[in-house]
Amino acid sequence: QKEVEQNSGPLSVPEGAIASLNCTYSDRGSQSFFWYRQYSGKSPELIMFIYSNGDKEDGRFTAQLNKASQYVSLLIRDSQPSDSATYLCAVNQGGKLIFGQGTELSVKP
Amino acid sequence: DAMVIQNPRYQVTQFGKPVTLSCSQTLNHNVMYWYQQKSSQAPKLLFHYYDKDFNNEADTPDNFQSRRPNTSFCFLDIRSPGLGDAAMYLCATSITGPHQPQHFGDGTRLSIL
Numbered sequence: 001q002k003e004v005e006q007n008s009g010p011l012s013v014p015e016g017a018i019a020s021l022n023c024t025y026s027d028r029g030s031q032s033f034f035w036y037r038q039y040s041g042k043s044p045e046l047i048m049f050i051y052s053n054g055d056k057e058d059g060r061f062t063a064q065l066n067k068a069s070q071y072v073s074l075l076i077r078d079s080q081p082s083d084s085a086t087y088l089c090a091v092n093q094g095g096k097l098i099f100g101q102g103t104e105l106s107v108k109p
Numbered sequence: 110d111a112m113v114i115q116n117p118r119y120q121v122t123q124f125g126k127p128v129t130l131s132c133s134q135t136l137n138h139n140v141m142y143w144y145q146q147k148s149s150q151a152p153k154l155l156f157h158y159y160d161k162d163f164n165n166e167a168d169t170p171d172n173f174q175s176r177r178p179n180t181s182f183c184f185l186d187i188r189s190p191g192l193g194d195a196a197m198y199l200c201a202t203s204i205t206g207p208h209q210p211q212h213f214g215d216g217t218r219l220s221i222l
């Protein structure tokens with residue numbers, strides 16, 4: 001069983017829609033959770049991080065964490081073509097980041 | 110702006126010829142990481158430093174070595190690159206702590222001829 005799982009996609013949404021990206025993790029002791037955006041050929045860029053159950057909002061982005069279900073998600077409202085990228089979920093386990101495979105998001109104009 | 114800088118952005122080397130990638134940071138973070146990322150795969154942690162303490166991942170090949178001469182600089186040495194070592198190499202930094210994010214440099218794309 002993979003430690004951090006994401007649907008690889010591609011996830012295709014129309015411009016202006018809400019994109020929902022999901023991630024599950026296996027280690028119940030995980031304390032913090034990160035979403036990175038990675039454009040093709042570029043390095044990961046931090047979008048959001050969350051460590052308490054519930055929602056955390058930053059502009060068009062909302063991270064949601066449910067530790068009981070071992071589930072973390074990222075919502076992108078009013079999706080733009082510039083949001084088209086791979087989104088990596090990362091979980092802090094013992095000071096190390098464990099990355100999921102990433103979900104490729106495509107926002108169609 | 111404080112940042113993580115990797116040099117070079119692109120590196121081409123010959124099969125078996127040693128190569129060194131460099132990373133510098135102005136964030137004054139005490140932890141530095143090296144990752145390898147191949148196409149369509151997640152970044153894979155090779156090793157990291159807590160200050161001067163070196164931590165190697167169990168599955169990192171012996172071919173990969175690292176040096177951290179001071180807080181600001183960290184190097185990745187590949188002693189005898191093979192074709193399978195062609196990848197993007199990412200340097201990241203953070204402050205110690207469970208909720209601290211890692212900040213990545215732009216990466217070095219390594220090609221092996």
